[in-house]
Structures are given as structure tokens and as C-alpha cells.
Amino acid sequence: MSEARARAIGLLGGGVIGGGWAARFVLNGVHVQLYDPAPGAVERVQETLANARRAYQRLTMAPLPAEGALIVANSVAEAVRGVELVQESASECLELKQQLLASASRAATPETLICSSTSGLRPSLLAKEMNHPERLLVSHPFNPLYLLPLVELCAAPATAPETLERAAEIYRSVGMHPALVRKEVDGFVANRLQEALWREALWLVHDDLATVQEVDDAICYSFGLRAPILGPFRIGAGEIGMRQHMAIWGPVTLNLPRRKLADAPELTEAFLDKLAEQSEARDDNQKIPELQQKRDDCLVAVLQGLRAQGYGAGETLARWEKGLRDRAPQLTRASGQLEMTRQIPSDWIDYNGHLTESRYLQLCGIATDNLLTYVGINAEYRSKFGSYYTLETHLSHLGELYAGERVQVLTQVLGADDKRLHVFHVLTREGDEKPAATGEQMLIHVKAGSGRSGPAQGSVRKRMLELARKHAELSRPERAGASIRLR
Amino acid sequence: MSEARARAIGLLGGGVIGGGWAARFVLNGVHVQLYDPAPGAVERVQETLANARRAYQRLTMAPLPAEGALIVANSVAEAVRGVELVQESASECLELKQQLLASASRAATPETLICSSTSGLRPSLLAKEMNHPERLLVSHPFNPLYLLPLVELCAAPATAPETLERAAEIYRSVGMHPALVRKEVDGFVANRLQEALWREALWLVHDDLATVQEVDDAICYSFGLRAPILGPFRIGAGEIGMRQHMAIWGPVTLNLPRRKLADAPELTEAFLDKLAEQSEARDDNQKIPELQQKRDDCLVAVLQGLRAQGYGAGETLARWEKGLRDRAPQLTRASGQLEMTRQIPSDWIDYNGHLTESRYLQLCGIATDNLLTYVGINAEYRSKFGSYYTLETHLSHLGELYAGERVQVLTQVLGADDKRLHVFHVLTREGDEKPAATGEQMLIHVKAGSGRSGPAQGSVRKRMLELARKHAELSRPERAGASIRLR
Numbered sequence: 001m002s003e004a005r006a007r008a009i010g011l012l013g014g015g016v017i018g019g020g021w022a023a024r025f026v027l028n029g030v031h032v033q034l035y036d037p038a039p040g041a042v043e044r045v046q047e048t049l050a051n052a053r054r055a056y057q058r059l060t061m062a063p064l065p066a067e068g069a070l071i072v073a074n075s076v077a078e079a080v081r082g083v084e085l086v087q088e089s090a091s092e093c094l095e096l097k098q099q100l101l102a103s104a105s106r107a108a109t110p111e112t113l114i115c116s117s118t119s120g121l122r123p124s125l126l127a128k129e130m131n132h133p134e135r136l137l138v139s140h141p142f143n144p145l146y147l148l149p150l151v152e153l154c155a156a157p158a159t160a161p162e163t164l165e166r167a168a169e170i171y172r173s174v175g176m177h178p179a180l181v182r183k184e185v186d187g188f189v190a191n192r193l194q195e196a197l198w199r200e201a202l203w204l205v206h207d208d209l210a211t212v213q214e215v216d217d218a219i220c221y222s223f224g225l226r227a228p229i230l231g232p233f234r235i236g237a238g239e240i241g242m243r244q245h246m247a248i249w250g251p252v253t254l255n256l257p258r259r260k261l262a263d264a265p266e267l268t269e270a271f272l273d274k275l276a277e278q279s280e281a282r283d284d285n286q287k288i289p290e291l292q293q294k295r296d297d298c299l300v301a302v303l304q305g306l307r308a309q310g311y312g313a314g315e316t317l318a319r320w321e322k323g324l325r326d327r328a329p330q331l332t333r334a335s336g337q338l339e340m341t342r343q344i345p346s347d348w349i350d351y352n353g354h355l356t357e358s359r360y361l362q363l364c365g366i367a368t369d370n371l372l373t374y375v376g377i378n379a380e381y382r383s384k385f386g387s388y389y390t391l392e393t394h395l396s397h398l399g400e401l402y403a404g405e406r407v408q409v410l411t412q413v414l415g416a417d418d419k420r421l422h423v424f425h426v427l428t429r430e431g432d433e434k435p436a437a438t439g440e441q442m443l444i445h446v447k448a449g450s451g452r453s454g455p456a457q458g459s460v461r462k463r464m465l466e467l468a469r470k471h472a473e474l475s476r477p478e479r480a481g482a483s484i485r486l487r
Numbered sequence: 488m489s490e491a492r493a494r495a496i497g498l499l500g501g502g503v504i505g506g507g508w509a510a511r512f513v514l515n516g517v518h519v520q521l522y523d524p525a526p527g528a529v530e531r532v533q534e535t536l537a538n539a540r541r542a543y544q545r546l547t548m549a550p551l552p553a554e555g556a557l558i559v560a561n562s563v564a565e566a567v568r569g570v571e572l573v574q575e576s577a578s579e580c581l582e583l584k585q586q587l588l589a590s591a592s593r594a595a596t597p598e599t600l601i602c603s604s605t606s607g608l609r610p611s612l613l614a615k616e617m618n619h620p621e622r623l624l625v626s627h628p629f630n631p632l633y634l635l636p637l638v639e640l641c642a643a644p645a646t647a648p649e650t651l652e653r654a655a656e657i658y659r660s661v662g663m664h665p666a667l668v669r670k671e672v673d674g675f676v677a678n679r680l681q682e683a684l685w686r687e688a689l690w691l692v693h694d695d696l697a698t699v700q701e702v703d704d705a706i707c708y709s710f711g712l713r714a715p716i717l718g719p720f721r722i723g724a725g726e727i728g729m730r731q732h733m734a735i736w737g738p739v740t741l742n743l744p745r746r747k748l749a750d751a752p753e754l755t756e757a758f759l760d761k762l763a764e765q766s767e768a769r770d771d772n773q774k775i776p777e778l779q780q781k782r783d784d785c786l787v788a789v790l791q792g793l794r795a796q797g798y799g800a801g802e803t804l805a806r807w808e809k810g811l812r813d814r815a816p817q818l819t820r821a822s823g824q825l826e827m828t829r830q831i832p833s834d835w836i837d838y839n840g841h842l843t844e845s846r847y848l849q850l851c852g853i854a855t856d857n858l859l860t861y862v863g864i865n866a867e868y869r870s871k872f873g874s875y876y877t878l879e880t881h882l883s884h885l886g887e888l889y890a891g892e893r894v895q896v897l898t899q900v901l902g903a904d905d906k907r908l909h910v911f912h913v914l915t916r917e918g919d920e921k922p923a924a925t926g927e928q929m930l931i932h933v934k935a936g937s938g939r940s941g942p943a944q945g946s947v948r949k950r951m952l953e954l955a956r957k958h959a960e961l962s963r964p965e966r967a968g969a970s971i972r973l974r
Contacts, residue, residue: 142709142710142713147712148708148709148710148713149708149709150704150705150708177704179701179704179708181696182697183695185696189696189697189702190706190710192691193684193687193688193691193705193706194709194710194719195687196684196686196687197683197684197719198719199683200679200680200682200683200684201680201718203679204676204679204680208669208670209668209669209670209676210668210676212718212720213720214666214669214676215676215680215718215720216720216721217664217666217718218637218666218676218677218680218718219677219714219718219719220714220716220717220718220799220800221636221664221666221800222635222637222677223629223635223677223680223681223714224718225635225714225715225786225790225800226629226635226782226786227706227710227711227712227714228707228711228714228785228789229782229785229786229789230703230707230782231688231702231703231705231706231707231711232681232684232685232688232703233688233692233699233700233703233765234703234778246759248578272733278720294796294798295713295717297796298715298792298796299712299716300792301792301793301795301796301801302712302715302716302789302792302793304792305785305788305791305792306785309781309785309788311785312707312785313708313712356849356852357852357877358845358846358848358849358852359845361844361845361848361882362843365843365844365845389884390844390882390884391883392881392883392969392971393844393848393880393881393882394879394882394970394971395877396879397878397879400938414973416973420973422971422972422973440971442971442973481970481971481972482879483881483970484909484927484928484929484967484968485968486901486903486904486907486909486929
């Protein structure tokens with residue numbers, strides 16, 4: 001699949017959603033030209049960008065590209081100049097959106113994609129005043145936009161098929177999961193579902209059957225846990241098949257008395273007061289910045305868990321990371337040593353607040369994998385010829401590392417022959433002189449499918465021996481070859 | 488908080504929910520007396536128990552207690568004899584449930600708690616024919632019951648307060664999160680919310696706006712990812728406060744046209760056909776056992792992710808594990824070596840299908856932690872006097888380990904003085920003679936709050952030196968003191 005990556009996008013509006021778009025694109029190496037005349041808008045976008053940067057450092061060990069620039073534009077015309085895609089993210093007001101989209105369509109070249117982030121307005125309505133309405137599309141994202149992958153694409157009858165295809169490729173290239181909405185409909189698909197839940201939640205509070213916290217907890221501890229994994233139709237069909245599920249549960253769940261409150265309660269002053277008071281009285285009523293960081297950390301944990309299972313949004317994450325790795329240049333130092341830098345994720349910490357010891361080994365493992373990639377071991381080589389397996393590791397802890405710190409790992413090949421590979425990793429906190437840890441490893445080349453050792457093949461063997469010769473000129477680390485003794 | 492642990496429960500009905508209750512109680516060391524006259528019921532409960540066993544082995548490294556027995560009873564009276572709690576989990580039919588609960592109430596002692604798993608029937612109705620209706624309670628769980636922690640407790644006006652308290656303690660002791668429903672209401676809280684979503688999902692498919700897979704995906708890739716973390720009220724208040732959120736989104740989401748389909752579609756034959764056909768045509772239409780295992784593995788990943796964040800259902804999991812650890816006996820071998828056995832979780836595997844190398848070190852770390860606990864290092868000792876930190880580790884890989892295998896770790900103290908501790912771990916696959924790996928570690932005692940080494944204190948120091956003397960009589964491992972060399 002060829003990947004259409006945007007070099008720059010124009011962003012109209014820098015609220016919660018606009019800031020999220022800015023973060024997703026900038027952190028994926030795309031320049032963002034932002035137009036938002038509201039006072040403080042740029043600062044709020046910068047805050048969202050800082051939150052997203054923090055979240056991505058926890059989310060992935062894949063090398064992120066150099067950040068795109070966040071460029072402040074003074075007009076719609078300036079924001080859309082020279083971009084591949086314009087993302088309109090203004091307030092949910094039809095006239096305002098129509099006017100912005102029309103201005104953008106007059107200022108941009110005809111091939112520029114023009115997308116609206118509306119949470120529910122139909123694209124035919126939005127396109128009314130536009131030039132070239134065939135490049136107008138709704139692309140509706142979810143907050144926090146830099147972590148949640150869904151973007152619903154809703155076309156008007158006038159939208160050109162290539163508009164949809166080009167936009168979907170751009171969103172995929174920044175780690176999103178584009179989903180096509182079949183028909184023009186108010187609220188599209190996900191928001192209609194979300195709002196049905198929302199109306200029922202309001203009724204429960206309105207009728208004093210539960211507080212806002214009790215409603216939220218009822219979801220988070222029960223079907224909410226399944227929600228990243230199983231949609232409502234999967235829950236039914238997962239145990240007994242859809243037809244039997246409907247026969248048993250249709251009458252129970254869809255008839256009176258349980259469907260009786262399907263409308264929405266009126267938002268009287270008294271009801272709004274109740275909602276606000278209960279929200280302020282929550283057990284864990286943290287400030288908004290802390291709440292957002294906790295939310296992001298938990299989302300990162302859920303996404304990483306699903307990635308390990310190769311499932312749903314975790315699969316989207318893995319695909320994005322693969323793209324990042326494929327695009328990343330190989331890094332070596334002037335000395336010829338291999339170098340990588342990683343930030344310590346917050347969940348790599350033990351009860352003492354230090355980096356857990358097994359994570360030191362994981363860092364060494366990633367550095368060894370980088371070395372193997374560097375000499376040319378890839379999926380094809382692995383399935384045809386095999387790969388290197390670790391025989392022994394000797395870790396020495398010389399200092400402490402903490403969450404959020406950046407660690408540089410320098411890798412030196414101490415020796416190699418046809419089969420064996422002897423490497424030494426030095427882990428140093430960025431800015432420090434003394435290393436925090438060292439890791440020495442002996443690996444052996446194992447033939448594909450045999451479980452037995454055998455010589456490395458072809459250019460991999462050649463590059464590995466070459467690297468060993470070059471690294472033999474470096475000074476030998478003092479701790480190399482040490483053993484553990486209680487003297 | 489004192490913990491009321493049941494020794495035995497009576498279970499009436501062994502369907503999806505009954506099987507889930509059986510699994511949760513049996514795996515927490517509680518005997519289950521099951522009555523279900525339906526053919527094949529016991530076999531289906533055994534299958535659920537097998538799924539749950541598999542899920543728990545992945546879920547936690549905490550030592551599970553010896554399993555309770557699953558005892559097949561031939562009558563309601565036999566099932567409820569001598570138990571602390573009766574859990575009725577029959578089909579969702581009022582008359583059937585009333586009759587079972589009445590029989591149970593006549594056969595059980597008056598202090599036996601009697602709980603119904605109904606998904607929505609009011610407890611006052613259920614209690615109609617019972618003796619001692621003050622011990623009747625609805626306790627409504629969610630599938631898969633052995634993983635999802637919520638249990639909604641709904642009392643009738645006649646229910647005694649101590650009934651609620653005793654039941655809540657029992658559910659907590661098996662790792663659940665009891666939530667009290669404020670008033671008697673059809674569908675309680677979580678099911679009313681879930682069914683509102685369900686009705687809207689049905690409309691979307693009914694009106695051909697989305698297929699069942701598109702509806703499920705729209706949730707799993709967007710607000711479903713937030714659902715284990717943020718309820719609907721938290722999403723609103725998380726960014727801008729509840730009042731401002733309602734001012735912006737109230738009119739958009741609660742008025743026409745977006746609320747127009749708030750009722751439920753009629754289940755005509757044609758609509759049922761469509762649902763069944765789309766369900767069978769899904770991309771990933773796996774067989775039910777594989778689906779259930781994938782679901783469980785993903786849920787385990789989500790729960791473990793939230794546990795690392797100390798959040799929501801992850802906190803419930805951590806509290807349960809703490810209870811398991813506190814109750815577990817210390818294990819040593821006849822030889823005096825410390826012994827532990829663990830099953831390799833499925834997500835500890837690398838792309839070659841083997842145990843990832845850093846997990847070998849994690850197993851050694853858990854064994855070292857066990858040793859430290861054994862000599863008396865606990866939270867109090869740590870905050871007062873300090874603990875041991877690893878200086879060096881030498882791992883040797885002698886064989887491969889795979890997911891699902893059970894590994895025994897034997898730990899020998901090779902030497903200790905006032906400050907230092909030299910240990911050797913041997914990791915062997917259960918049933919094998921030759922070890923799969925060894926791990927040698929040097930640790931040093933660090934004084935609390937100082938970051939500097941200092942002697943171990945009091946009985947910890949005494950027990951550690953004693954253990955070193957005892958272990959000095961064992962033969963010294965061949966690989967101890969080895970260094971890494973390319974010969």
C-alpha cells in the first residue's frame with residue numbers, strides 16, 4: 001500500500017478538537033498552519049501538544065519523526081496556502097462552518113482536500129457555499145484525538161470518490177482508523193450511539209436513581225471494560241449466536257418497562273444545578289490537567305494492552321509504529337557505535353520509584369534488535385535463514401533511572417565469528433557522563449526452523465564481521481568479561 | 488477491614504452467568520454446590536471454569552488459593568445445605584425465579600444470604616414467596632463474570648442492611664466491585680445504560696446506516712476505548728466543567744434531529760434475518776471458543792494496563808491480588824531452597840514464540856522478592872530501614888520456554904554479609920530435569936531514604952545470615968561466578 005503522507009495541513013479552529021488535530025499531525029512530522037482568531041487559542045493548542053508529546057513518549061518506543069512546525073496564520077487564506085488538506089474544526093454552528101469552508105474553498109487550489117470535524121452536521125449542508133464541493137468531506141474524530149484512532153468519513157452525494165480515498169490515506173499515515181459512513185445522516189454512527197447512552201445517563205441522574213459518579217462507575221467497572229474489545233453485537237453473538245441472543249434478550253431488553261425512558265430529559269435550571277453539584281462532589285475531583293494526564297496514561301495502557309493482543313485499536317497502533325520504524329533512518333555515532341535514545345515510560349517503575357530491573361534488560365534487548373536490523377536481519381531473513389538468540393546476559397547497575405528520563409544506549413560489538421556475537425551496551429541518562437548501567441550479551445545464530453546453531457548467511461554475516469572489525473578499534477569497556485563474586 | 492470469605496456457596500442454574508459465578512468462586516478457593524437439572528449443564532460449567540483458569544493464569548502472578556470443589560447437587564435443598572450464600576442464576580423468568588428462591592429459602596438456614604443474578608427484575612417481586620425475605624438481594628454481575636468486577640446490589644424495602652453488608656464483603660473477597668443501586672428500578676443502572684446503546688445500535692442496522700460490524704467497530708475504535716476509564720459525565724466535565732459542557736452540547740445532542748430514534752425497532756422476521764446474516768458475514772467470524780479466549784486475553788490486557796495505572800477496575804484487581812498474597816503460605820523445599828512456580832502468560836512471548844528475554848529476569852526478580860519477603864522485608868521495614876537493590880545480574884539461557892508452560896524457580900543464597908546478598912536462581916520447566924535458564928544476582932542493602940548502602944537490620948539481618956549458612960551446605964551451582972567470553 002503506497003502511503004500518502006501530507007507535508008502540511010491547514011487548520012481552521014484551535015479548540016479541543018483543533019488542538020487534537022494539531023498534535024496528531026505535528027507529532028507525525030506534518031506542518032500545521034493554524035488559523036484561530038480567539039484570544040489564547042494558540043496557547044491552548046500548545047498545551048494540548050505538550051499533553052500529546054507526553055502521551056506519545058509513553059505510548060510507543062518506535063522512533064517518532066522530527067516534529068512538524070505549528071505555524072500561526074492570520075487569515076483563512078494564509079492557513080490553507082500550499083497544504084494538502086484543510087481541517088475545519090470551528091464551533092458546532094452551521095453558518096460559521098459554511099462560511100469558513102467557503103472561504104477556504106476560494107483560497108485553496110482546487111485539488112486541496114477540505115474536511116470538516118463536525119460532530120453531526122451533514123456534508124451537503126456544509127458544502128453549500130463552496131467552490132469545488134466535490135473535495136468536501138466530513139472527517140469526525142474523537143477526543144483525545146491524538147490517542148483515539150477512529151475518524152468517521154461521511155461524504156455528500158457530490159463528494160468525489162478520490163476525495164475519500166486520499167483523505168483516508170492521510171489519516172492512516174498519522175495512525176488513525178478511517179471508517180466510512182454509508183449514508184448522510186445527522187450524528188453519523190458513533191455519536192448517535194454515544195448520545196443514546198448519554199440520554200439514558202441523564203435520565204438516571206434526573207430521576208435520582210444514581211449520581212453522576214455512580215453512573216460513570218457502573219460503566220467503567222462493567223460493560224465499559226468490554227467496550228474496546230466487543231461492540232454490542234459481538235457481546236450477543238459471542239456466546240450463543242445472534243438469533244438465539246435476540247430470542248432470549250430481545251423481549252427482555254426492548255419492551256416495557258425497560259424502554260420507557262428512551263426520550264431525553266429537559267435541561268431545566270434545577271437539573272443543570274444537580275449535574276454540576278454532583279460533578280463537583282466526586283470522590284476524585286482532580287484538577288483538569290491532572291485528569292487529562294491520568295486519562296491519557298490509562299488510554300496508553302489500554303492501547304498497549306490491545307497492541308500486545310494484536311486486536312482492534314491495538315492493531316492500528318502496531319501498524320502506525322511499523323510505518324514509523326520503516327521510515328526511521330539508521331543511526332550510528334561518529335565512533336561507529338550504534339546509538340538509540342528512549343524515554344522511560346511511567347509504568348516501567350517499581351515500588352521504589354526506580355526503573356524496574358527487567359526493563360534494563362528490555363532496553364538492551366531493543367538495542368540488540370536495532371543492531372540486528374542494522375546488519376540486515378528482517379522478517380524475510382528470519383524465515384529463510386534464522387536469527388541470533390541470547391545465550392547469556394550480564395547486567396551491572398551503576399546508578400538509578402526514573403520515569404520520564406531520557407536514556408541513551410550505545411552498543412559496541414566486542415566480537416563476532418560465523419555464529420557468535422558478543423555485544424556490550426552502555427546505558428547513560430541524557431546529559432550525564434557516568435553510565436547508569438551496562439549490559440553485556442553473548443548471542444548465537446540459530447538456523448531457521450531447526451532450533452540449532454548455524455552460521456549467519458550472506459550479507460548479514462559480512463556486515464556483522466565488518467562491524468566487529470571496526471568496533472575492535474574502539475577501547476574495550478572496563479566491565480567487559482566481569483563475573484559476579486562476593487569478595 | 489475484616490474479610491468475610493465464604494467457604495461454600497449454593498448455585499442455582501449453570502448457564503453463562505451461573506458458570507461465571509462457579510468459576511469466580513471455585514478459583515478463589517470457595518466450594519460451589521451446583522444445582523441445574525438441564526442436560527449438559529455441568530459440562531458447560533466445566534468449560535467456563537477451564538476458560539477462567541486460563542484467563543487467571545494470564546491475569547495475575549499472585550498465588551491463587553487451592554481451588555474450591557465443584558459439587559453437583561441433585562436438588563435445591565442439597566445445593567443450599569451448609570452454605571453462606573445462595574446465588575440464583577436461572578433464566579430471566581419471574582415465576583421460575585420466584586419458585587427457586589422460595590424453595591431455597593425454605594431449605595436454607597435463616598442466616599443464609601439469598602441472592603438473585605437477575606438482569607433487571609425487582610427484588611420485591613422476586614421475594615414474594617420466600618421465607619425470611621430480609622436476606623434476599625439482587626446481585627447483578629456482567630459477563631465474563633470471572634473478569635468483569637462490577638456486581639450491582641439492589642435491595643428490596645424489606646432487605647436487612649446487614650444482608651447488603653455481608654454480601655458486599657463476600658463479593659469483594661473474590662475480587663469484585665459491589666455497587667449499591669439507590670432505588671428499586673427495572674434494569675438497575677448498568678443495564679439501562681447498556682440497553683439504550685443497544686436500542687440505538689439496532690436502529691442503525693435496521694435503517695441500513697451501518698452493518699453490525701460497522702457499529703461494533705465504531706465503538707471499539709472511539710468512545711469504547713475511553714469506556715473503562717471515563718464514564719459519560721467524566722468526558723463532559725474532563726475538559727471544560729459540566730455546566731459549560733451542557734451549555735455547548737446539550738442543545739446539539741438532546742434535541743431533534745438527533746434524538747428522534749430513541750424508541751426501539753420492532754423485531755420483525757426480516758430484521759432478525761438481517762442481524763443474523765450480517766453477524767455471520769463479519770471479517771473475523773471466528774468460532775465461539777476462540778472468540779471467548781480472544782475476548783478474555785484482551786480483557787486481561789486492559790485490566791493489567793489499568794492495574795499499572797492504579798485506576799478503576801485495575802485498582803480492584805490490585806486489591807484482590809494483595810489479598811491473595813497476604814493469604815498465601817511461604818513455601819520452601821525439603822532442601823531449604825525457596826521455591827515458586829509460575830505459568831508463562833501469553834503476552835510474555837517474542838516474535839519467535841519464545842519467552843522474551845527480559846521476562847526471564849522478571850521471573851528472577853519475583854523470586855528475589857519472595858526471598859526478601861521470606862526473611863521479613865515488608866512495607867514497614869522498607870520505610871524504616873530500607874531494602875536490597877540489585878547490583879549485577881548474570882542470566883544464562885540453556886533452553887526455551889513457551890506460553891502456557893509452568894516454570895519452577897529454585898532460589899539458593901550463595902552468600903551474604905551485613906550488606907551484600909548473592910543469590911542463584913534455577914528456572915526449570917515443570918517435569919524437566921535440565922534447567923531452562925539460570926540467574927545469578929548480587930544485591931546490596933540500601934538504607935531507607937539515603938540512597939546509600941548500609942547493613943540490614945534486626946531480624947531481617949539475622950534471618951538472611953542464617954539462610955546463607957543453611958544454603959552453604961547445598962552444592963554450589965556449576966555456573967556460579969561465570970563470566971561472558973568469546974573463546
